[in-house]
Amino acid sequence: xxxxxxxxxxxxxxxxxxxxxxxxxxxxxxxxxxxxxxxxxxxxxxxxxxxxxxxxxxxxxxxxxxxxxxxxxxxxxxxxxxxxxxxxxxxxxxxxxxxxxxxxxxxxxxxxxxxxxxxxxxxxxxxxxxxxxxxxxxxxxxxxxxxxxxxxxxxxxxxxxxxxxxxxxxxxxxxxxxxxxxxxxxxxxxxxxxxxxxxxxxxxxxxxxxxxxxxxxxxxxxxxxxxxxxxxxxxxxxxxxxxxxxxxxxxxxxxxxxxxxxxxxxxxxxxxxxxxxxxxxxxxxxxxxxxxxxxxxxxxxxxxxxxxxxxxxxxxxxxxxxxxxxxxxxxxxxxxxxxxxxxxxxxxxxxxxxxxxxxxxxxxxxxxxxxxxxxxxxxxxxxxxxxxxxxxxxxxxxxxxxxxxxxxxxxxxxxxxxxxxx
Amino acid sequence: xxxxxxxxxxxxxxxxxxxxxxxxxxxxxxxxxxxxxxxxxxxxxxxxxxxxxxxxxxxxxxxxxxxxxxxxxxxxxxxxxxxxxxxxxxxxxxxxxxxxxxxxxxxxxxxxxxxxxxxxxxxxxxxxxxxxxxxxxxxxxxxxxxxxxxxxxxxxxxxxxxxxxxxxxxxxxxxxxxxxxxxxxxxxxxxxxxxxxxxxxxxxxxxxxxxxxxxxxxxxxxxxxxxxxxxxxxxxxxxxxxxxxxxxxxxxxxxxxxxxxxxxxxxxxxxxxxxxxxxxxxxxxxxxxxxxxxx
Numbered sequence: 001x002x003x004x005x006x007x008x009x010x011x012x013x014x015x016x017x018x019x020x021x022x023x024x025x026x027x028x029x030x031x032x033x034x035x036x037x038x039x040x041x042x043x044x045x046x047x048x049x050x051x052x053x054x055x056x057x058x059x060x061x062x063x064x065x066x067x068x069x070x071x072x073x074x075x076x077x078x079x080x081x082x083x084x085x086x087x088x089x090x091x092x093x094x095x096x097x098x099x100x101x102x103x104x105x106x107x108x109x110x111x112x113x114x115x116x117x118x119x120x121x122x123x124x125x126x127x128x129x130x131x132x133x134x135x136x137x138x139x140x141x142x143x144x145x146x147x148x149x150x151x152x153x154x155x156x157x158x159x160x161x162x163x164x165x166x167x168x169x170x171x172x173x174x175x176x177x178x179x180x181x182x183x184x185x186x187x188x189x190x191x192x193x194x195x196x197x198x199x200x201x202x203x204x205x206x207x208x209x210x211x212x213x214x215x216x217x218x219x220x221x222x223x224x225x226x227x228x229x230x231x232x233x234x235x236x237x238x239x240x241x242x243x244x245x246x247x248x249x250x251x252x253x254x255x256x257x258x259x260x261x262x263x264x265x266x267x268x269x270x271x272x273x274x275x276x277x278x279x280x281x282x283x284x285x286x287x288x289x290x291x292x293x294x295x296x297x298x299x300x301x302x303x304x305x306x307x308x309x310x311x312x313x314x315x316x317x318x319x320x321x322x323x324x325x326x327x328x329x330x331x332x333x334x335x336x337x338x339x340x341x342x343x344x345x346x347x348x349x350x351x352x353x354x355x356x357x358x359x360x361x362x363x364x365x366x367x368x369x370x371x372x373x374x375x376x377x378x379x380x381x382x383x384x385x386x387x388x389x390x391x392x393x394x395x396x397x398x399x400x401x402x403x404x405x406x407x408x409x410x411x412x413x414x415x416x417x418x419x420x421x422x
Numbered sequence: 423x424x425x426x427x428x429x430x431x432x433x434x435x436x437x438x439x440x441x442x443x444x445x446x447x448x449x450x451x452x453x454x455x456x457x458x459x460x461x462x463x464x465x466x467x468x469x470x471x472x473x474x475x476x477x478x479x480x481x482x483x484x485x486x487x488x489x490x491x492x493x494x495x496x497x498x499x500x501x502x503x504x505x506x507x508x509x510x511x512x513x514x515x516x517x518x519x520x521x522x523x524x525x526x527x528x529x530x531x532x533x534x535x536x537x538x539x540x541x542x543x544x545x546x547x548x549x550x551x552x553x554x555x556x557x558x559x560x561x562x563x564x565x566x567x568x569x570x571x572x573x574x575x576x577x578x579x580x581x582x583x584x585x586x587x588x589x590x591x592x593x594x595x596x597x598x599x600x601x602x603x604x605x606x607x608x609x610x611x612x613x614x615x616x617x618x619x620x621x622x623x624x625x626x627x628x629x630x631x632x633x634x635x636x637x638x639x640x641x642x643x644x645x646x647x648x649x650x651x652x653x654x655x656x657x658x659x660x661x662x663x664x665x666x667x668x669x670x671x672x673x674x675x676x677x678x679x680x681x682x683x684x685x686x687x688x689x690x691x692x693x694x695x696x697x698x699x700x701x702x703x704x705x706x707x708x709x710x711x712x713x714x715x716x717x
Contacts, residue, residue, distance in 0.1 A: 004634060004638055007638060007639055007642075008638055008642050011642045012642045015643050015644075015645055028587070029587055029588065029590045031590075031591075033591075035588055036587055036588050038587050038588060039556075039588075044552075044555055044556045045553075045556045045657065046557070047556070047640060047666070048653075048654045048658040049640065049643050049654070050644040050649055050650075050651065050654060051644045051645045051646075051648035051649055051650050051653075051654070052648075052650035052651070052652070052654040052656075052657065053644075054657065055640070055643060056556070058639070059643065094635065097632045097635075098632070098636060100560065100562065100567065100589075100592070101559060101560045101567070101636070102558050102559060102560050102569070103559070256648070258645060258648070275648065349532055352530045352531065352532075353530060353531035353533060353534075355530055356527045356530050356531050357531050357533075357534070359533070363531075363533035364533075366532055366533035366538050367532055367533055
């Protein structure tokens, strides 16, 4: 099988992994080696595929052969598909050839499970050793820890990688039992805990010895599949919050389930991936990480799922109108962040600008505030937006109108003249 | 400033950053307000035209006077000059004028009427820089990496450090078709040159093979069920795609008009000078306009 064919099979099998960041580590060029990770503090997108997702790493599997039979996965044992495997050398030359041409920021290496978790991880370690040591690759590497791998091997892998991830995939124990009978919750969480502990230990080592080898310096991430099981948004968001707090994850990714197999336990093949739901979860994830929200503020038992028509922040704000309007000239940073249409960047710009000037509504737009959304929730020097009319009963519709048109159409409810009659 | 005493004139200068700073110098020396700026081309105007000769010393004095007031302001002026903002000289002059009159406080407020147009252009510049760090596509021409870009802003002085750091072990060049500027790097030294046109040599077999592999990867990694060209266009506007491997034929060099083989690489590290003239080596090249200059 030629390289082009292998690459096709092994990137096709890896594409459902949403994680594609190259952030969190800054490593300088070293003489005799190839590359650096200098643009990786914020990450760097090298291209965007036809589905609008960023391409930053060469995302491939070592092999798509797998001993597991997870129902939702294209690579499951019982699936009749072509199998292939890279040799470490092929992988190294491909990575370096792509990196030199500035196609990519580095390598994202995952794998189907060959024989068992340890054997698979050993193969990955071997490939990364050749890439790092023989070929001198100094760019970014994201490596997947295979659930069930022994601690020594996770340790070795982490010394070669910049970021590691263990995919939870199915957000609940019931889902796992049903769809991935070969995996257990413990097998997934154990390496995650291990990586967290090693990263923390390593920070302390680095304080003591400047040249201590660094272990997964950009931390770890995970992925949750949305829509393959019955789990609610509330469940997923609380799980996310726990992962950020207990496991110190850098990112949780969500992947709208794309039906790849016919199985009575899964959504049928003609089900569209729940992209809007995924979008809402990402918005909420941002609110947890950058806006100081807690999961319990966004969803509760009475509202276990996000409103598809209205983003999570607006939903929260219209349910808490008693906290608004906020005076732009005096509110604290944390309070500004609670206003829909204002984010960390525009909030900081407001703080900076109001030191020297009295802000007017038309200035806010220049500072990057989405005034169409924010106007319902703020006062500028005591003044509301001129001509603005709304009441608690109309505000939801007015806010929905702002976002309508920028959402994926297929999932929006079609408004019909005849609904009421029908 | 007593505005009555000031006369309106058109400043004609050589188009360089230090030339612009000299215009500011002359303006204050002669109490002449720049009603417009013009490059070296012939200038027809109803206003009086003052031709400004670039004096390194004058440029330095003006730059230092800005720097003394605020480092941030110096950054704004230096980077602002690299943007594609229409009438950027007048906009930057206004910023400098306001800086002299009331200090750097107004730069804290992006919505300030004098600062806002420049701030907006700077944001555009930063966006383009961020995109190009990822979108620049090199080809291997017999061991030398070469890339072409078509940016709106003059990005090369600001991309210089990033690429020289990353490809420190390589020899490479990046040609900016819009601004006819060439960045060359080899043996730990980099230079920025003005070059009117550049003709690339034909790619070798290995190069073509890597292009095929990359294009195949690019096609495969997209999930059909999530097809979303609008999102793709937002993050990667179409104007960038004309120089990106994944959107070009395998041998696009052969399809460019009148290809002359190797010239570009044979004479490395100072390749492809046919119609080019070297940029006047006045100070900012390595000092003012490109402090991010390479090793």
